[in-house]
Amino acid sequence: MTWSYRRAPGSLSRGRGAVAEKRDQYLPLMAQGLSNSAACREVGTNRKTGNRWRYGRKVVDRSGREHVYPPITKERDTGASSPRFLSEDERIVIADLLRAKKSLRAIARELGRDPATISREVRRNRDPRTGKYHPFQAQRRTAVRRARSKEVKIRRARS
Template structure:
């Protein structure tokens, strides 16, 4: 039996514990080259050979992938061929959030920041309050951008479909021929301390006319005062229609026989321009 020398009192060098292996270098240049080849119509296999990557890597770049770690968390990586989503200019951009963080660090007030970014002060105040770090209360622009993206990707399922109690309450009142405005105001009074049991009138209208999102019975729309099963198009002026069958005529386009009053009945409503005594004389 061979005795193992003791290491007590001897400095041990060369041991590195819990050191994570460094991952591969990013393939940004190869990704750009692969994307150019795909734009030229080159197949996936040929592009992978040209760039010098595995064909499976090219497939993941082209179609994206979804992975699940040991803890059950799912991570989705989009395709590199997808164009970034264009966000409306009324939302703050990542560059504007970086500017907000820099100006806050420099000691500028919210109104000064709003003037420099040409935004409303309420927009800047709401952005800082919503998207700052909840632990440190500091505003970090990139973290704020991620929080805003998560908020924009919220569930599009309607509030009435999510809340069964609220949906049943609204459905019962609609069956009793209550208007959405009456239901909304009653909910605010009865459930003043519970925001989840409050709903706007427009939400009820959308739930009626789009039952796949709202969860209400479409037949309940006929119990409204308008009795319509579908909404009128009012967003664009060329889509709006009047409630009259025939289009209305302007006063400036009235015919000549109305002006000369040659026929009985054309004197109606003319008291503003001609003395009403003339009309009384005609009836005598």
């Protein structure tokens, strides 16, 4: 499966990716009573993508692990509890700009972040096989890392 993160020049506000914009346009259309097909046609995305946004989905990878992608809601939980952490939208922008062959420093300037933050994010979350940066995978990995129990660290500190 391939994802498209490209932005049309001048069509989106600074700091937002095309996928996030379409997703944000999709919800109000569905709330107005449009069918999934009509809302997707209006937003300019595939009908299957609309179904995935609406109902979520479950994917089983080659190793048999199950990945659950929840449906989108009005207020998306990006997992960033503070501005200190990168949001999903910022990760999408990083992917857009990497595909546009922008430097890490240029990406950092665009997002108003330190270049080391962008470098660390890309290094930690590149696909080990292809070397490509996938923002949604990066968001999931970050959530998993943050959710991990810190008991081991606490026990080490006490001993």
